[in-house]
Amino acid sequence: MYAPLDSDLLRTFLVVAETGNFTKAAEDVGRTQSAVSMQVKRLEESLGEALFERGPRGVVLTRRGDQLVPYARRVVGLLEETAAAMRVKPLDGPVRIGIPEEYSQTVLPRALAAFAERHPAVEVTVRCDYTFRQMTALENDDLDLAVVFDWHERAAGEILLIDPTVWVTSLVHRLHERTPLPIAVYGNSDWCTEFAIRSLQQHGLEYRIAFTCDTSGGLKIAISSGLAIAALSRSNISADCRELSAADGFPMVDSSRVVLRRNPYHSSPAVEGMAEMIREAFRPMSLLHPR
Numbered sequence: 001m002y003a004p005l006d007s008d009l010l011r012t013f014l015v016v017a018e019t020g021n022f023t024k025a026a027e028d029v030g031r032t033q034s035a036v037s038m039q040v041k042r043l044e045e046s047l048g049e050a051l052f053e054r055g056p057r058g059v060v061l062t063r064r065g066d067q068l069v070p071y072a073r074r075v076v077g078l079l080e081e082t083a084a085a086m087r088v089k090p091l092d093g094p095v096r097i098g099i100p101e102e103y104s105q106t107v108l109p110r111a112l113a114a115f116a117e118r119h120p121a122v123e124v125t126v127r128c129d130y131t132f133r134q135m136t137a138l139e140n141d142d143l144d145l146a147v148v149f150d151w152h153e154r155a156a157g158e159i160l161l162i163d164p165t166v167w168v169t170s171l172v173h174r175l176h177e178r179t180p181l182p183i184a185v186y187g188n189s190d191w192c193t194e195f196a197i198r199s200l201q202q203h204g205l206e207y208r209i210a211f212t213c214d215t216s217g218g219l220k221i222a223i224s225s226g227l228a229i230a231a232l233s234r235s236n237i238s239a240d241c242r243e244l245s246a247a248d249g250f251p252m253v254d255s256s257r258v259v260l261r262r263n264p265y266h267s268s269p270a271v272e273g274m275a276e277m278i279r280e281a282f283r284p285m286s287l288l289h290p291r
Helices: 007-019 022-029 033-047 063-087 107-118 131-139 190-202 216-224 269-288
Strands: 052-055 058-061 092-099 121-128 145-150 158-162 165-170 181-186 207-213 229-233 241-244 257-262
Touching: 007 022, 007 033, 007 058, 007 063, 022 033, 058 063, 092 131, 092 269, 107 121, 107 269, 121 269, 131 145, 131 257, 145 269, 158 269, 165 190, 165 216, 181 190, 181 216, 190 229, 207 216, 216 229, 216 241, 257 269
Parallel strands: 092 121, 092 145, 181 207, 181 229
Antiparallel strands: 052 058, 145 257, 158 257, 165 229, 165 241
């Protein structure tokens, strides 16, 4: 039966594995070469396996050593994450945040779950709504933070993502080949008239409004079920749908920026903490959809 592994030994093991040299590893961890060698020896004895093959120019991982690397990284990473979380002073107080419905099933759950775990005393209130209503709520001091779309590049704030809006069709149905095009639109939206429908008009594409709703979820249902095509944020395209590109004869609707806006009248540590969590939640999407 193996003895419990010492995390300090795993840290040293990783440094040696990365440097391939005991002398360089000793410099990096601030210990003597003999101390580093002793730690590696202790780890090898604990596992009953050789982790490195020694040579005149340094060391290389054995097969078992190579197997240990990802586990060691996970253990050390979890310990560092735990230490960082415990050093953070818990926040409290209210945070009111607005976010588009497009991200209510992706970015929002990740951010709120992580934030609630770190700061359980914060009272979070969430509002999913259209951009113009979120902006009005900020100005009226009804929200502390809002994630909004900016199509005119006028909104001040922190850009989280460039998420172009494109025409989308079902992989199964071929409604984009029909004339006139059956399209799904928001029931009460100047954006649909100013951007989505205008993009079709400018390219001479005939259309008819076949489906009207108030949410992006409704538009996705219309597309997937074969009722219509619709304009969606590129990051919001379902697995059973695809973007209609220039090769299909369709223009991109807009190149909207996703912006984090703040209440102009006040802030708090809890609000700033939530802003950072929203930023972290959007980061993976920004890597998939670079500016």
